[in-house]
Amino acid sequence: MNHSYDDTTSALRAAEHVDAARLLRSIDALATIGARGDGGVDRPALSTLEIDARRGLIERAQALGCTVSTDACANLFFRRAGEEDLPPVITGSHIDTQPTGGRLDGAYGVLAGFECLAALADAGVHTRRPLEVAIWTNEEGSRFQPGAMGSSTFVDPARLAGFRSVRDAAGVTFGATLDAHRTAFPSLATRAPGAAHAFIELHIEQGPLLELAGTPLGVVTGIQGVRWHSIRCTGAAAHAGTTPMRVRRDAMTLAVRVRGEIEAFALELGGDAARITFGSWHIEPNSINTIPSTVTLTVDFRHPDPAVLARFDAALAACIAHHGADVHLEPLFEHPPVHFADSAIARVRSACDALGARSQPIVSGAFHDALHLAKQCATAMIFVPSRGGISHNPLEATDDADLVLGTRALAHCLVELCNEAH
Amino acid sequence: MNHSYDDTTSALRAAEHVDAARLLRSIDALATIGARGDGGVDRPALSTLEIDARRGLIERAQALGCTVSTDACANLFFRRAGEEDLPPVITGSHIDTQPTGGRLDGAYGVLAGFECLAALADAGVHTRRPLEVAIWTNEEGSRFQPGAMGSSTFVDPARLAGFRSVRDAAGVTFGATLDAHRTAFPSLATRAPGAAHAFIELHIEQGPLLELAGTPLGVVTGIQGVRWHSIRCTGAAAHAGTTPMRVRRDAMTLAVRVRGEIEAFALELGGDAARITFGSWHIEPNSINTIPSTVTLTVDFRHPDPAVLARFDAALAACIAHHGADVHLEPLFEHPPVHFADSAIARVRSACDALGARSQPIVSGAFHDALHLAKQCATAMIFVPSRGGISHNPLEATDDADLVLGTRALAHCLVELCNEAH
Structure with missing residues (x-):
């Protein structure tokens, strides 16, 4: 040629x-x-x-x-x-x-x-x-x-x-x-x-x-790199009408708090490039007049910087540990950037x-x-x-x-x- | 006798x-x-x-x-x-x-x-x-x-x-x-x-x-008297990886905010006797890597005082109205004290x-x-x-x-x- x-x-x-x-x-x-x-x-x-x-x-x-x-x-x-x-x-x-x-x-x-x-x-x-x-x-x-x-x-x-x-x-x-x-x-x-x-x-x-x-x-x-996790928050099912607020252990109240904490540090660590999503939720017993006993939610965090992903991993571990036995983390999938x-x-x-x-x-x-x-x-x-x-x-x-x-x-x-x- | x-x-x-x-x-x-x-x-x-x-x-x-x-x-x-x-x-x-x-x-x-x-x-x-x-x-x-x-x-x-x-x-x-x-x-x-x-x-x-x-x-x-409602929060489904945070319309973010507002005025109006429960949740499409497009949650509010129930009804209506078309309220059931x-x-x-x-x-x-x-x-x-x-x-x-x-x-x-x- x-x-x-x-x-x-x-x-x-x-x-x-x-x-x-x-x-x-x-x-x-x-x-x-x-x-x-x-x-x-x-x-x-x-x-x-x-x-x-x-x-x-x-x-x-x-x-x-x-x-x-x-x-x-x-x-x-x-x-x-x-x-x-x-x-x-x-x-x-x-x-x-x-x-x-x-x-x-x-x-x-x-x-x-x-x-x-x-x-x-x-x-x-x-x-x-x-x-x-x-x-x-x-x-x-x-x-x-x-x-x-x-x-x-x-x-x-x-x-x-x-x-x-x-x-x-x-x-x-x-x-x-x-x-x-x-x-x-x-x-x-x-x-x-x-x-x-x-x-x-x-x-x-x-x-x-x-x-x-x-x-x-x-x-x-x-x-982007990605982290997928499942988080299980445990409370106690109880009657919506008979249970005073001060003695409740509402798993959704806990889940909403955990969601807020994770979102806050994800955005702080990742800035404009961070993507944090809580897309899938499973609530038990999911009844109008029963306090939720278990809420399982998923976390999807993405970032192009491996250092940010590592800092997110550490912050997430600390957050879960802080909540003790009522909050359980299960890693589902991860991929580096x-x-x-x-x-x-x-x-x-x-x-x-x-x-x-x-x-x-x-x-x-x-x-x-x-x-x-x-x-x-x-x-x-x-x-x-x-x-x-x-x-x-x-x-x-x-x-x-x-x-x-x-x-x-x-x-x-x-x-x-x-x-x-x- | x-x-x-x-x-x-x-x-x-x-x-x-x-x-x-x-x-x-x-x-x-x-x-x-x-x-x-x-x-x-x-x-x-x-x-x-x-x-x-x-x-x-x-x-x-x-x-x-x-x-x-x-x-x-x-x-x-x-x-x-x-x-x-x-x-x-x-x-x-x-x-x-x-x-x-x-x-x-x-x-x-x-x-x-x-x-x-x-x-x-x-x-x-x-x-x-x-x-x-x-x-x-x-x-x-x-x-x-x-x-x-x-x-x-x-x-x-x-x-x-x-x-x-x-x-x-x-x-x-x-x-x-x-x-x-x-x-x-x-x-x-x-x-x-x-x-x-x-x-x-x-x-x-x-x-x-x-x-x-x-x-x-x-x-x-x-x-107690009771109020049961269903609240539908509407956002837009989008890809968890590709959608920047600032353009998201996450229905769960909205639902969590509405839940917090209702809980706050329910407890303020009702004091120790108030019972407020968000027991049932339906999330769509409920997928780990998709931003929630619709979240429907239930409200169960109970109180023995009819005046408190009436004030709750008014506060709830104002809260829903404040959020505009993205939040829709459907009354399910009520019973007076x-x-x-x-x-x-x-x-x-x-x-x-x-x-x-x-x-x-x-x-x-x-x-x-x-x-x-x-x-x-x-x-x-x-x-x-x-x-x-x-x-x-x-x-x-x-x-x-x-x-x-x-x-x-x-x-x-x-x-x-x-x-x-x-």
């Missing part, structure tokens, strides 16, 4: 060949598969609906001259050949949804990847490295828990054995759905897990920050700049497949604004112009990464 | 003939019918278990020379004849229980009434008026809602038609169980609703006040004094059949202490000595009332 791989020219040419109408039509088309009456989408992971959607995308990729492969976790890879035998650059996301999901979460990243494949073809752009669009399996975690099974097993294949026995609400194992997927697509090649040069995931923000700032593109520098690769972040930022588009750094508050890919290769993300910050909701929406701009930035960035020698 | 009805002598003689061992044995015996493994009792209203218990008490009353009658709501009346044709004095309570009930709630009042029938017979005491022990149907309201169907229809028979179509959790109508009760006891006479001279109900306190004061007998002067008849209260107090027993006035925090009888005739109650204030619980207990003392006070009081000419 004797190309010079003129990044700037070919990357801009690819971005210019992004076809707005084709992109938006593809989003509309995918949203018909699992469409809800309210404009949302309900497309469970590896359901008949998702298999149908995958079949359509396989046919589209083959028509674009791509090869299609799958792996042991039913991830799909749509590969546009490169000119050298080097690890590919991967983009993509997922096409499973929440039960009351919208049409963009995940689907936008996959379809923008397809639009890039088409734009590169239209522009006649050839790249040094192969470009792959991935559909990662079961990102949402709505049908099978935990989420992100596909991307996490791509990075750590040993996890798959444990996932196969997980059952959905109807009792179907994840393993059985993987086998059915293989049967549905018998002719696909098998892709080994392993080397990837870089991963770029384009996604809606799912929060209000870009809209509030009036910025169309977010250069995602990482993903992820900082994306500076090289990949720089590629995203320069793509925005090259298009003359305003962008700003942003930390992702939600998890994404990129959380796992970041352990494997240089990874970053691009965000576009979510109207009203709404997500996981049929009302989820992004302005068409932002959807197109995000795809142009993705195309630019992918071509630059695909032409990296090292 | 030419008795002089020497109240003081015959009332004391009746009290002295209360047989502690017989009383306690009868409580133990009834507690075997519907016994739970944990020492409690589960005896649903008009269940096979309760029918069995009624059969045993009918046989016992007939052996004591009493006549037994029933009415259209399956209330049972065990009547010891008086010497004049005057309206009877009634005592008694109920023998249905909560699903996780104790052995004393209701049953104690009925069995103490039976002990009085036996004590009067043993003492050879004759009374001017008849004495009736009543078993009121479905007081707890656990199987069929609302509670106190028997005593409320005795006072207001027109209510029965509406009650007959109420169904239990298995779909059985209250009317069908009334018919089955009539079939089970075909030979019983039918008692008309109507005239009663007085009603005295002996009951466990179900609260801690007598125990805290070290007083064995409570002279119940009335029953009941003040028992001074004449009946005086009879209870003088019975305690005649026995040399310490007593104190007390307002009932719970509802009882006496709430309804008070509309019909001179009504009062006697309370004995509840250990730890515990009730509606298998751990419900009262010291044997207090159970016996309460029964002696009841016997004294009943004889005095039975000998009243007017």
Whole structure:
């Protein structure tokens, strides 16, 4: 091969060949598969609906001259050949949804990847490295828990054995759905897990920050760390009419106090970047005329700074200890903050700049497949604004112009990464 | 008849003939019918278990020379004849229980009434008026809602038609169980609703006040008034990780604030006598990583003073109005305070004094059949202490000595009332 791989020219040419109408039509088309009456989408992971959607995308990729492969976790890879035998650059996301999901979460990243494949073809752009669009399996975690099974097993294949026995609400194992997927697509090649040069995931923000700032593109520098806990507050059930206030042990009174204390130190320690949520509550006996005996509430604390997370852990332990035996803490889950690769972040930022588009750094508050890919290769993300910050909701929406701009930035960035020698 | 009805002598003689061992044995015996493994009792209203218990008490009353009658709501009346044709004095309570009930709630009042029938017979005491022990149907309201169907229809028979179509959790109508009760006891006479001279109900306190004061007998002067409300607080569901604190509309944050405001003015208006409880909570979507969109909580406010209840109503309306459209109030139920008849209260107090027993006035925090009888005739109650204030619980207990003392006070009081000419 004797190309010079003129990044700037070919990357801009690819971005210019992004076809707005084709992109938006593809989003509309995918949203018909699992469409809800309210404009949302309900497309469970590896359901008949998702298999149908995958079949359509396989046919589209083959028509674009791509090869299609799958792996042991039913991830799909749509590969546009490169000119050298080097690890590919991967983009993509997922096409499973929440039960009351919208049409963009995940689907936008996959379809923008397809639009890039088409734009590169239209522009006649050839790249040094192969470009792959991935559909990662079961990102949402709505049908099978935990989420992100596909991307996490791509990075750590040993996890798959444990996932196969997980059952959905109807009792179907994840393993059985993987086998059915293989049967549905018998002719696909098998892709080994392993080397990837870089991963770029384009996604809606799912929060209000870009809209509030009036910025169309977010250069995602990482993903917040998270702590999930369950707190059980114990009181004593007693008759609402006969029990004087001074002798009550009301578990809800205790829970409200504990909630207030945790919220106060979470905000003090974490400042503007802190996210503290008490989302799930279970009250016993939950009767109008009985004083609550037990209240169990959940804590979701997120912050991008590992030092803040550590200080939160210490403050929480002290708070629980202070309340003695009546308050019990059970840690449920934690994940450290992820900082994306500076090289990949720089590629995203320069793509925005090259298009003359305003962008700003942003930390992702939600998890994404990129959380796992970041352990494997240089990874970053691009965000576009979510109207009203709404997500996981049929009302989820992004302005068409932002959807197109995000795809142009993705195309630019992918071509630059695909032409990296090292 | 030419008795002089020497109240003081015959009332004391009746009290002295209360047989502690017989009383306690009868409580133990009834507690075997519907016994739970944990020492409690589960005896649903008009269940096979309760029918069995009624059969045993009918046989016992007939052996004591009493006549037994029933009415259209399956209330049972065990009547010891008086010497004049005057309206009877009634005592008694109920023998249905909560699903996780104790052995004393209701049953104690009925069995103490039976002990009085036996004590009067043993003492050879004759009374001017008849004495009736009543078993009121479905007081707890656990199987069929609302509670106190028997005593409320005795006072207001027109209510029965509406009650007959109420169904239990298995779909059985209250009317069908009334018919089955009539079939089970075909030979019983039918008692008309109507005239009663007085009603005295002996009951466990179900609260801690007598125990805290070290007083064995409570002279119940009335029953608190109550307000039940449901309050719906509306926010907006959003992602726990992506939504900054400053743009959140967390329905639980709002609900906690509203709860605090209501509690504050309830205690300020009501002082030591106020009882304010937020017992039932429903949180949506109740997910660990989603900000609550809707929280519905219940308010149970009780106070013996109608003026305080009225001021609470006004303060609550102002509080809800202040929060605007995000907070919605739905009244569920209310009942004014009941003040028992001074004449009946005086009879209870003088019975305690005649026995040399310490007593104190007390307002009932719970509802009882006496709430309804008070509309019909001179009504009062006697309370004995509840250990730890515990009730509606298998751990419900009262010291044997207090159970016996309460029964002696009841016997004294009943004889005095039975000998009243007017």
